[in-house]
Amino acid sequence: MKSYIILTLCLLVVASKSFGQGTTLSLWEGKVPNQRVTDEQETRRQDDIFWVGNVQAPALDVYLPAPRAATGKAVIICPGGAYHHLAYDWEGTDIAKWFNSKGITAFVLKYRLPESKSLVERHKAPLQDAQRAMRLVRKNAKQWNIDPSQIGIMGFSAGGHLASTLGTHYDEVLSTPQDSIDALSARPDFMILVYPVITMQEAYTHTGSRDNLLGAKPDTSLLDEYSNELHVNANTPPTFIVHAMDDEPVPVMNSLLFYQALVSNGVMSEAHFYPEGGHGFALAIGKGYLQNWPNLLLDWIDSLK
Structure with missing residues (x-):
């Protein structure tokens, strides 16, 4: 009897943990493109943030709202971490749960990090994973009660660079198509960029993100390729931007350059620049009126046709 009770309690704990984490889907079936077999292992570290590093098996964590509340909209979330690790709860699962509370389906993207041997x-892997994630969500849209024309990409810091890279390089062919999923569009229907790294140019880039993505001495062509303000055009998705003016690690000029490019190309966009907030504020809980930015985002998403 005692052993039965212990087993029952263990199963309840596992079930609770699985529900809280959402369902996890591998991005790729079979061989992951642009990857060789090594002895590397994914790392996980918990302090005041849950950090994931050295990703070897890219995946999507799926967070579904209650069916009765579902709006048909969805967002794929790219946590930040300077392309070195992922702030997986702070800029990932916490955000997904907030979206669920608003009836929006959310996905946390565990993307490969370019320092991995x-x-x-190296520089292609994050974008390959982001393209695949968008296509995978479109493939399963009906199953998840999602409108396939209302799927956005969201990114924080270096994750914002990845999100804006997808938004400006969605049709770039990076590897041989693996299956029918790769024939689907990888273009986001909208973008949400929160204190994003945008440019790789020396004056305003985040050096850590640039070096981790492109290496210590990248050539000019790579710097230009991943300076996303240079690749905005009329087909770039509508974009919502949030940044603090006192952000030291990622200067606000990153967002200003991208916003200027959006305006110049007639792309529907909205930007909010706060005088204070620093870097890495996520939902900005307890940070005065800065913590209202998610509500502004929700209004903007509701306004999209």
């Missing part, structure tokens, strides 16, 4: 071409 498993990668063949």
Whole structure:
């Protein structure tokens, strides 16, 4: 009897943990493109943030709202971490749960990080994973009660660079198509960029993110390729931007450059620049009127046709 009770309690704990974490889906079936077999292992570290590093098996964590509340909209979330690790709860699962409370389906993208020795071409891996994630969500849209024309990408800090890279390089062919999913569009229907790294140019870039993505001495062509303000055009998705003016690690000029490019190309966009907030504020809980930015975002999402 005692052993039965212990087993029952263990199963309840596991079930509770699984529900809280959402369902996890591998991005790729079979061989992951642009990756060789090594002895590297994913790392996980918990302090006041849950950090994931050295990702070897890119995946999507799926967070579904209650069916009765579902709006049909969805967002894929790219946590930040300077392309070195992922702030997985702070800029990932916490955000997904907030979206669920608003009837929006959310996905946290565990993307490969370019410092891994498993990668063949380091700078391509994050974008490959982001493209695949968008296509995978579109493939399963009906199953998840999602409108396939209302799927956005969101990113924080270096995750904002990845999100804006997808928004400006969604049709770039990075590897041989693996299956029918790769034939679907990878273009986001909208973008949400929160204190994003945008440019790789020396004056305003976040050096850590640039060096981790492109290496210590990248050539000019790579710097230009991943300076996303240079690749905005009329087909760039509508974009919502949030940044604090006193952000030291990632200067606000990153967002200003991208916003200027959006305006110049006639892309529907909205930007909120706060005088204070620093870097890495996520939902900005307890930070005065800065903590209202998610509500402004919700209003903007509701306004999208």
